Amino acid sequence: MTLVLADSLHGVPAASWDALSSSEQPFLRHAFLATLEDSGSVGGRSGWQAAHQVLLGSDGQPSAALPAYVKYHSQGEYVFDHGWADACRRAGIGYYPKLLGAIPFSPVTGQRLLGSPEAAGRLLDTLTASLEEQGLSSLHVNFTDAAADALLQGRDGWLQRLGCQFHWHNRGYRDFQDFLDTLSSRKRKQMRKEREQVAGQGIAFDWREGHQLSESEWDFVFHCYANTYHVRGQRPYLPREFFSLLAERMPEAIRVVLACRGTQPVAMAFSLQGGDSLYGRYWGCLAEFDRLHFETCFYQGMEQAIAQGLRRFDAGAQGEHKLIRGFEPTITHSWHYLVHQGLRDAVAGFLREEREGVLAYAEQAREMLPYRQA
Template identity: 80%
Template sequence: MPISTLPALNELDASSWDALRIDQQPFLCHAFLSALEDSGSVGGRSGWQPAHRLLQDGRGRLLAAMPAYVKSHSYGEYVFDHGWADACQRAGIDYYPKLLGAIPFSPVSGPRLLGDPLAAGQLLDELCASLTQQGLSSLHINFTAPADDALLQGRDGWLQRLGCQYHWHNRGYRDFQDFLDALSSRKRKQMRKEREQVAGQGIEFDWREGHQLSEAEWDFVYLCYANTYHIRGQAPYLTRTFFSLLAERMPEAIRVVLARQGGRPVAMAFSLLGGDSLYGRYWGCLAEFDRLHFETCFYQGMDYAIGQGLQRFDAGAQGEHKLIRGFEPVLTRSWHYLCHPGLRAAVADFLEQERVGVQGYAEDARGLLPYRQG
């Protein structure tokens, strides 16, 4: 059964794609991925060319799939391989274009290989065998789920890379104060003081679901989101249209908290809800307020998760400052298949050394957690 390439997700009906999903994570659903394409956030001149891979039987029934993009750069991936690309350039080896199995701009672990495991394994093997013929240097699969790891582990040529994020876990807390009571006295006082500083500036918070925001409020959300890139001299990855399309296609998964001062919105945090988890994605503020970032991005999400009985809050990649606020280190995994044998050998050696460092860092990071001992 040959693999086919889907250049636009809307060429496949949503029910066929979504039938392969095995969990409730929102990022892999047809609505999210197609909104990225239809809004122009990927495709065109973005350097993310949709090239989803499908495996179908003789009757056209979809057996396995992988969201995939042909990449001409390494931006927006959050698994950093710029050093590999630079080494290839110095050695006269073409690193781009490469093929990436991932959710664009979303460093969230979850399934990347959809469908029956045997069919997904066949898709993987056939895809690797055809990379050179397609003019692709490599295949990378980022932020995989345990089921994907099981498929990739031990397959010839595949290299595993570890990373570290910080997730907050709800240990059955009754309310935010119950969470604070689980912390050491000093950290508990610090968090309480941070929340009081925000409240003392007259800032209040308003949680909304996707269908509860007007287009004018979406304009504000986008302005805040884009501002986080503009202040660093960068262009935002997502277009304004993406947010409207997402609100139209999957409003039940959207959670936005608006920070208001005197009734006027001054900041926001955008999250998605899936299963027992809240995923904090984007934040932005149009003026500087002391400690508002911590309250809007962390404490509000933790409070919401407790109130809704959610088990986990993934507030995004990076940020060691999350540790002292109760976010625990979590190892992430990505997998890399490099066609050039010399490059593969060099990267394999690098990853072996990096793995030891990442594991040691995650273990040391646990010592910075604010929870009471014993």
């Protein structure tokens, strides 16, 4: 078997790439990753250089793969290692460039190592053995699924890191009221009040799939998305072209909810749907309305999941405010291989302490959930 580097996903046939994945998650699809490249979201001066790792079998066909990027900074990853980079700078150790196995700008747990476990294991071992020769300080694989965790657990040199997100689970609810009935009286009243406040401002909601939006409506979606960065003095990760290209290539996976006051859209939330899950990704508004964020980003997504019979709604990486709205703490996993032995030992000690804190935090967070006690 031979490990090759693809500096563009167009170097791997779409059918061959997609055939390696056992997941229905849209972020892993060749179309999604290629759209990031073609729109300029990655590559160029973004600090993300495509370096997809593909293991070829004796027949010359891909048998395993890892979507990967050479990184020159730690932005857009959502597994924060800025402290590690700063420590390396102070110690005179080079931390960048590093290699990251991840879906850019998408803190979504899922398959990362594509192909059979045996082939994926061989890919990992071959890759880690060549990091120093390639001038890379480390390999990081973020937001892994259980299969990757099992493959990496106990593998020489790999360090596991835990994180915590908040996901909402549909337990067979008939409708939103059925969900509300599972909550404590105080929390149930709070959610009803929030929804009534939004409705009282004359705002209604319109769900669309990717093929149902015009280019002018995609302009609106992008302006809303970009505005969430501009108000913080930051540049958005995704350019306008990304949305049109993705709508052309993966319209069936896209879900956009428009918040409208009369005929005028004032806010939006952009999601992707795949398998049994809805993934809330981007939100934005062009005018401020009381409680509109909670309705657009959370309650609308929960209602959509119920209506579509989806089991899970992942509304994004952070936000303890999700807890009191029924989003449950969920442990996430990432794995890190650091070439420098001293750095590896120091990070291993840090991660042991951090792990205890993350698990304790998740347990405390669970006690804040609004559900009635059995």
